[in-house]
Amino acid sequence: MKLTIIIFGILLLISSCKKETNYGYWIGIHNRTTKEIQVKVFPKSELIKGDQYKISSYNDYSDMVFTIAPNETENLYQSAKLDYEPELLLKEIFDSIAIEIKLDSTVVIKFRPESVENYSRNMYAKNSIWHFILKEGSERTSLSSIPFEIQDYQFEIKEDEIR
16 A cells, blocks of 8 residues: 555656746748749758758758748748747848749749848848747657647748749
8 A cells, every 4th residue: 555655646746747848949931832842951061961951940951942832831941949029040041932823924022131022021121020939849759748839930931022
């Protein structure tokens, strides 16, 4: 009986321990058009490994050219640091970003820190508009779960803003 009480007490103590929350800061592109878009990123040279780039501060890599279906989102970068504005993190990671979309003809949108082509807003600009989503939940492990909180910023590509 005493052994059962001790085991129950230990299990209660373990389960009541405060679990540290994992925090993340993500930036991405949300395709709000009715067409598929192709994205080509031009990261800083130190982040490139072959034809992939470092997509996170956790040393994960991803392709530098990818497609986003209509109404889908693709992450550009994931950071463990939380003290960013999305356009500042974008400048730190990428020299430029090009998006190709086939409308009546093929349009190539080019975003650079100092300019934008064929789009009404520059995602690098201080006054750019990023859609914010706070994602909260928990990640299951074999014995428990780890809570997480992700600050997810998405730059929306809309057909009515394409020039």
